Amino acid sequence: MMADAPKKIATRAAYGKALVRLGEINPDVVVLDADLAKSTKTDEFAARFPDRFFEMGIAEADMMGTAAGLAASGKIPFASTFAVFAAGRAFDQVRQVIGYPGLNVKIGASHGGITVGEDGASHQSVEDIALMRAIPGMTVIVPADAMETEKAVFAAAQHKGPVYIRLGRSGVPVIFDDNYNFEIGRAALLREGGDVTIIACGVLVSFALEAASRLSEENGVSARVLNMATIKPADDEAVIAAARETGAIVTAEEHSVIGGLGSAVCEITAERFPVPVERVGIRDAFGQSGTPEELLRAYGLLPEDIVKAALRAVERKRGTTR
Amino acid sequence: MLGCDVHCCQVPALAEDEVRMLKERARRVRVHVLRATAEAGSGHPGGSLSSAEILATLYFKVMRINPKDPGWPDRDRFVLSKGHAAPALYAVLAEAGFFPVEELLTLRKFGSRLQGHPSMKHTPGVEMSTGSLGQGLSTANGMALAARLDGRPTRVYVLLGDGELEEGQVWEAAMTSVHRKLDNLTAFVDYNGLQIDGPVTDVKSLDNIAARWRAFGWHVLEIDGHDVRAIFAACEEAKATKGKPTVVVAHTVKGRGVPFMENVVDWHGKAPSRDQAEEAVRRIEQEAE
The missing domain is CATH 3.40.50.920 (Rossmann fold)
Known part of the structure; x- marks a missing residue:
């Protein structure tokens, strides 16, 4: 199946596009980022829906707390940064004000794993899934390709409660087509x-x-x-x-x-x-x-x-x- | 020292009967705090007692809430960032009618809706789960942003401790409130000067709290945090202040109202015995007469 060089798309790129499409149909969707919008690809949402995009600066803890407050007021926030910061630096915020109250916050964590590449270990999360999985009630999704990412973003928005979506920096082959029926909790x-x-x-x-x-x-x-x-x-x-x-x-x-x-x-x-x-x-x-x-x-x-x-x-x- | 830095005389003042009513509510908050923590055998009376007037004034005069419809979308919201003052929050919520007053004596007990620290999932009227210090202002910002997005009249109130200001996230959030021009947000700092390990100035010097907030771009008021008139006036001034959030640095006394607790560090996180609680209640009631 690898004979022809397959089309490669990074899941973070698919995430950015999915957010825009989701934003078009759901006015409650808001997006937050911590000075990495160009990397997490939330910049497309920011350009399209400036009123529903919150640039939080280099302050991941504050971003997660703000997302919790938005969710407590009926919004569906997608809070985005690198996985190493989302799960690591802001762990306590995710636990205390998102996980414990079961708030409807979606965490879009890009640059998961070592395929971040040249930035090195400080930016490569190798333990984020373990951290997020241990929080009671947290849903953890790791999409395999662009199509699954888009479907996971929409499924996460439908799901009531916190969801952690781990995304990658590097391009990956497209595996699924549009007929793929993604369901949370289903292999x-x-x-x-x-x-x-x-x-x-x-x-x-x-x-x-x-x-x-x-x-x-x-x-x-x-x-x-x-x-x-x-x-x-x-x-x-x-x-x-x-x-x-x-x-x-x-x-x-x-x-x-x-x-x-x-x-x-x-x-x-x-x-x-x-x-x-x-x-x-x-x-x-x-x-x-x-x-x-x-x-x-x-x-x-x-x-x-x-x-x-x-x-x-x-x-x-x-x-x-x- | 204890005046607004803008002229307060132009904002509406409380009528005498309202002042009496709020003092009575604060008195009842203190009684509930003492009896509930004594019954629980643990909890944080000191910082609950120091915030009694702030909570009473917010819940019985300032905030637009409906205990019969806790989820009313246009309601004002309160976040107890210093979550260990839960006994005081539960007291105003019960007094306001979110749940029966008798339930206050289940504080911290297995199966109770009144968890050791506020939990929005457990307790009607609690707007945010708190307890891990430094996080409330961020969540309050989120609520204020949502209210603005939806064009709601909601105002958001948040109460921080002074020791809590040692948490870095408070200042991340303080920047967000100003950057987003959240004039629908009012923060209170319960400046009682003590934290678990000692005076705040000894633990990590926090001189010039007002100047720090001012430097971050906030509209800053400094008041006597036990003066219900001043608390109300500060809230009115905050409402009238456009384009920036307001913080009210409220000078308070830890353990206020109970002579053996006042300004004694040990009463931060230690419950009174039942006898001590009843003695304290007698003192509070005598003072009221």
């Missing part, structure tokens, strides 16, 4: 398979598909691929079905293996249907400067890393079933 089956299931989110979904093709062609392994865009609430049933039907699971995410998608899947399988799980993710480390490609390679997040993990999982499955 999407992208490829059927019986030997192992690769459960991925965000940037690593297209890599998971590539890995599944290679596993089939080079190793004779039939891999199911699930796109689990909603990390929380997780699609327990899809994970359990994968465990039951394929007996081995690989998770793949651009995030620490501690607290993200891999952890979520392990929690479900450990409690309800234990099978071998291999986690592809960042191994308790900070990022560093480099191109996204260099970093994906250095941190073991490429299709070949998923292939190796899948082979390990299949081997473990056979070992335990023998």
